[in-house]
Amino acid sequence: MTAPSSATAEPTPGAGPVLGVDSEVGPLRTVLLHRPGDELKRLTPRNNDQLLFDGIPWVDRAQTEHDAFAETLASRGVEVLLLADLLGEALADGRARAAGVHSAVDERRLGLDLADALRSHLSGVDARTLASVLMSGMTFEELPSAEGASLVRRMHHPNDFAVDPLPNLLFTRDSSVWVGDRVAITSLALPARRRETALTDLIYAYHPRFSHSGRAYGAHSAPLEGGDVLLLSPGVLAVGVGERTTPAGAESFARSVFADGLVHTVLAVPIAQERATMHLDTVCTMVDRDAVVMYPAVRDTLSAYSIRPDGSDGVQVTGPEPFLEAAAEAMGIARLRVIDTGLDSITAEREQWDDGNNTLAVAPGVVVAYERNVETNERLEHAGIEVLRISGSELGSGRGGPRCMSCPMLREPLT
Numbered sequence: 001m002t003a004p005s006s007a008t009a010e011p012t013p014g015a016g017p018v019l020g021v022d023s024e025v026g027p028l029r030t031v032l033l034h035r036p037g038d039e040l041k042r043l044t045p046r047n048n049d050q051l052l053f054d055g056i057p058w059v060d061r062a063q064t065e066h067d068a069f070a071e072t073l074a075s076r077g078v079e080v081l082l083l084a085d086l087l088g089e090a091l092a093d094g095r096a097r098a099a100g101v102h103s104a105v106d107e108r109r110l111g112l113d114l115a116d117a118l119r120s121h122l123s124g125v126d127a128r129t130l131a132s133v134l135m136s137g138m139t140f141e142e143l144p145s146a147e148g149a150s151l152v153r154r155m156h157h158p159n160d161f162a163v164d165p166l167p168n169l170l171f172t173r174d175s176s177v178w179v180g181d182r183v184a185i186t187s188l189a190l191p192a193r194r195r196e197t198a199l200t201d202l203i204y205a206y207h208p209r210f211s212h213s214g215r216a217y218g219a220h221s222a223p224l225e226g227g228d229v230l231l232l233s234p235g236v237l238a239v240g241v242g243e244r245t246t247p248a249g250a251e252s253f254a255r256s257v258f259a260d261g262l263v264h265t266v267l268a269v270p271i272a273q274e275r276a277t278m279h280l281d282t283v284c285t286m287v288d289r290d291a292v293v294m295y296p297a298v299r300d301t302l303s304a305y306s307i308r309p310d311g312s313d314g315v316q317v318t319g320p321e322p323f324l325e326a327a328a329e330a331m332g333i334a335r336l337r338v339i340d341t342g343l344d345s346i347t348a349e350r351e352q353w354d355d356g357n358n359t360l361a362v363a364p365g366v367v368v369a370y371e372r373n374v375e376t377n378e379r380l381e382h383a384g385i386e387v388l389r390i391s392g393s394e395l396g397s398g399r400g401g402p403r404c405m406s407c408p409m410l411r412e413p414l415t
């Protein structure tokens with residue numbers, strides 16, 4: 001782990017300060033967010049399920065809420081980087097533009113003629129316009145007038161998507177994750193999100209700020225989403241395995257981080273394969289060096305397989321055993337403190353659904369949380385955690401809280 005404590009150094013036009021993350025709670029210095037934009041305006045009652053939103057957000061209000069989230073982080077000394085800015089800047093590089101165009105144009109959907117026409121159109125637009133198409137997609141009606149009469153174009157409804165929008169870009173947690181001084185581009189499980197990693201991949205590959213950042217894992221590996229990855233302490237990762245991350249994803253991620261010497265133990269944690277618990281961070285996040293906020297319904301049943309290097313390029317697996325015990329042992333502490341979501345089982349279920357467990361630590365014992373989870377927030381404060389409340393009435397319609405909406409790039413080492 002090489003994150004320096006002089007982490008707040010000014011970004012330079014060339015490479016920025018060394019980035020890295022070795023815990024969930026070390027003082028947060030740099031974070032990647034995505035201010036929701038026109039991609040949310042693509043959501044309708046007919047496509048919202050497929051696009052993984054539970055409602056149709058009021059976009060202006062979602063932006064206001066998101067601005068307040070970013071300001072809360074900035075007020076605690078966090079440098080906030082916005083995905084759209086980084087994407088626009090990265091696209092100044094011709095190779096990034098080619099990769100972006102390649103990722104957006106799907107010949108199987110468009111047919112050869114239309115795919116060619118769209119490719120040459122996108123190759124000629126400025127970086128801002130290209131970034132906007134890559135994020136908010138394009139309908140058949142918005143396609144440039146192609147030469148010739150494409151059957152595909154004539155037969156599609158004008159509102160069908162020629163390039164899909166990516167409304168879940170808001171959840172920057174899932175499409176890349178830092179472990180030590182390396183960034184892993186994840187491998188998203190569901191079709192609605194898969195193209196997101198083409199964007200994070202090109203940002204990390206071509207934005208000058210990241211030219212010295214090492215890579216781990218890769219978007220073409222087995223499914224692994226950042227919301228499932230928890231850095232319990234330096235050297236110890238928990239990886240949720242359920243609706244998104246697969247057993248093969250957890251295993252190959254473990255091999256990758258062991259090969260790079262980034263951690264010594266990976267706990268693979270089975271979680272129910274359902275929407276309410278799509279990622280491990282929907283039922284458990286860290287709020288202090290030795291404390292988690294956790295959904296009580298899983299507290300006694302959550303288990304873990306411990307994966308460790310076997311000393312000769314392979315891995316050894318033990319367990320399953322109770323998650324809290326396996327975690328404490330791997331972290332080298334006597335006990336992991338647990339703060340329960342909610343008060344009674346109904347409140348707990350409601351607040352779990354509204355991302356009460358999905359807190360983002362800005363320092364040990366200081367977390368950002370949705371204000372609506374009144375009981376959970378009170379319990380956190382009762383346990384000595386400082387809670388910075390943000391409103392998320394519109395942001396929450398995509399089922400994600402402060403942790404899902406943030407990808408920490410630099411935390412001060414937890415020593």
Ligand SMILES: NC(=[NH2+])NCCC[C@H](N)C(=O)O
Pocket residue numbers: 051052053168171173174193226227228278279281282398399400401403404
């Ligand atoms: N880390 C998280 N819990 N992310 C939440 C992602 C929510 C998003 N709508 C999805 O279904 O993929």
